[in-house]
Amino acid sequence: MDIPHSLRTLSSPLASTSLQQSQENATKDMAHEIVKLPLDEVFSKYLPLVPSANVDELHLHLKECCVIVNDWWSYFQKDPKDRQEKEDIVFKDLETIFQDIVKTKKSACCSSNHSCDNTVTIENMQMRLWYHLRSHSAVSEPFNFVKDTKSFIHFVLAFAFASLAALGYDPTVKRCCDQSGKLFYVFEIVQDEAHHYFRTIHVLSEYCAVHIPGRGTCVFAVQRCSSFDDTEPFGDEAVLKDFWLEEWVSSEWTIQTYIFNHLEGLKKLMSYPEWLSSIMNHKELLSLITTGDYKKYVMTISHHGEVRLGNVPQHSFPPPIKTCSLALLSITNDLESSWT
Numbered sequence: 001m002d003i004p005h006s007l008r009t010l011s012s013p014l015a016s017t018s019l020q021q022s023q024e025n026a027t028k029d030m031a032h033e034i035v036k037l038p039l040d041e042v043f044s045k046y047l048p049l050v051p052s053a054n055v056d057e058l059h060l061h062l063k064e065c066c067v068i069v070n071d072w073w074s075y076f077q078k079d080p081k082d083r084q085e086k087e088d089i090v091f092k093d094l095e096t097i098f099q100d101i102v103k104t105k106k107s108a109c110c111s112s113n114h115s116c117d118n119t120v121t122i123e124n125m126q127m128r129l130w131y132h133l134r135s136h137s138a139v140s141e142p143f144n145f146v147k148d149t150k151s152f153i154h155f156v157l158a159f160a161f162a163s164l165a166a167l168g169y170d171p172t173v174k175r176c177c178d179q180s181g182k183l184f185y186v187f188e189i190v191q192d193e194a195h196h197y198f199r200t201i202h203v204l205s206e207y208c209a210v211h212i213p214g215r216g217t218c219v220f221a222v223q224r225c226s227s228f229d230d231t232e233p234f235g236d237e238a239v240l241k242d243f244w245l246e247e248w249v250s251s252e253w254t255i256q257t258y259i260f261n262h263l264e265g266l267k268k269l270m271s272y273p274e275w276l277s278s279i280m281n282h283k284e285l286l287s288l289i290t291t292g293d294y295k296k297y298v299m300t301i302s303h304h305g306e307v308r309l310g311n312v313p314q315h316s317f318p319p320p321i322k323t324c325s326l327a328l329l330s331i332t333n334d335l336e337s338s339w340t
Contacts, residue, residue, distance in 0.1 A: 033136045033213045039129070039151060042140040046131040047158040048166040055154050058105055067100050068149050076146045081124045091122060101156045119159070129155060132212045134244040172307050173242075174228045185220070186228050187240060189305040196303050198222040198240055199233050217243040238302070253304045263294055 043050070062068045069077070075093035083090050121128050126142040145152045165171060172188040176199075189196045200220040222240045223233035245251060250258075266289050288294040 035136055035138050037138055037140060039140045039143050042129050042131065042138060043154060043158070046138055047129075047155075048162040050154050050157045054105075054157060055150050058101065058153055058157070059150050061104050062100065062149075062153070065100075065104065067097070067104075071149065072146055073097055073149060073152075076125070079125065097152070098156055098160070101153055102160045105157065105161065120155070127152070134213060134216060135246075136213055170307055172305075176231055178231075184231075186225060186231055187222070187242065188228070189303050191303055191305050197225045197227055198238070199225040199231050200240070201233070201237060204239065215243045215245060217241065251304070251306075253301045256298060256301060259298075260295070263289060264292075 037045075059068070067074055073093075075096060080090050119130050119132075121130065122145070123142070125144050125146045127145040128142050129140040131138045143151050159167065172190070174186045174188075176184055176186055178184065185200045187198045187200075189198065200222050202221050203218070204221055205217070205219040218241075220240045220242070221237050223237055224235040225231045225233055270290070
């Protein structure tokens with residue numbers, strides 16, 4: 001399967017436009033990054049695993065409860081396009097069906113669940129499933145959700161009973177609210193088995209996150225806090241950069257360490273007259289290498305970490321897309337240079 005990759009350079013400006021215009025531009029840029037797939041392929045490669053036996057068992061239970069009548073959903077015995085009500089009224093029963101499926105499943109297996117919003121588009125009785133990743137978006141071929149009740153049950157089970165990680169939630173970020181009602185985020189960075197927590201103070205840059213595909217870079221001014229539950233800020237302000245990175249691309253701190261190691265290696269050449277004579281006309285460069293002051297020309301990364309959702313089943317993401325499970329964070333004390 002050929003997977004389209006997002007553009008590094010966006011065709012439409014974002015920073016200088018309104019949010020609404022940015023969203024419209026983002027939609028245009030996504031046009032070439034949407035892959036259309038058969039429904040069973042979306043189920044097998046993108047959604048959390050749902051055994052077919054579970055679908056069959058639940059389908060039988062729903063028929064016994066008369067939620068499914070004559071192999072149609074009982075709430076949709078009339079074609080939606082033939083109804084006179086407004087769209088939100090016509091399709092409101094989807095919420096009831098969703099709840100019926102979840103309740104029946106819970107009573108059958110006593111499983112806990114995480115509810116989520118339906119990621120679908122509907123035209124009359126034709127439904128498409130959408131799945132958005134940082135590399136691209138996937139959409140299924142349409143299926144008749146009224147008649148193909150098993151496919152709809154599969155969809156509901158995949159989302160309603162999936163773990164938060166499988167649904168795409170980053171377990172290292174928590175959305176919080178202070179006493180005044182102001183929203184903020186707490187980031188957890190795990191480095192060398194040590195857990196560090198940072199609370200956002202204000203946004204420095206976020207317009208790149210308007211696009212679904214891409215690195216979704218957000219930059220915040222932050223302060224330390226003690227944990228997800230104890231969010232009282234303390235210490236100096238720093239800059240936190242939150243972004244997604246392709247799995248095959250080296251991180252900023254890896255590249256920086258590589259450069260520093262090579263510059264440190266140049267110190268060993270100081271004992272070779274031939275090498276010294278070749279750079280004697282570059283006294284500033286020689287001084288920077290000797291003293292290590294070259295580090296002041298790059299941002300200082302004091303903490304960094306990777307977020308790999310190891311508890312998400314391998315089948316949940318096709319191999320070319322596994323990069324979307326990698327989120328990178330970096331902290332620097334240089335408020336000016338770190339995000340420009």
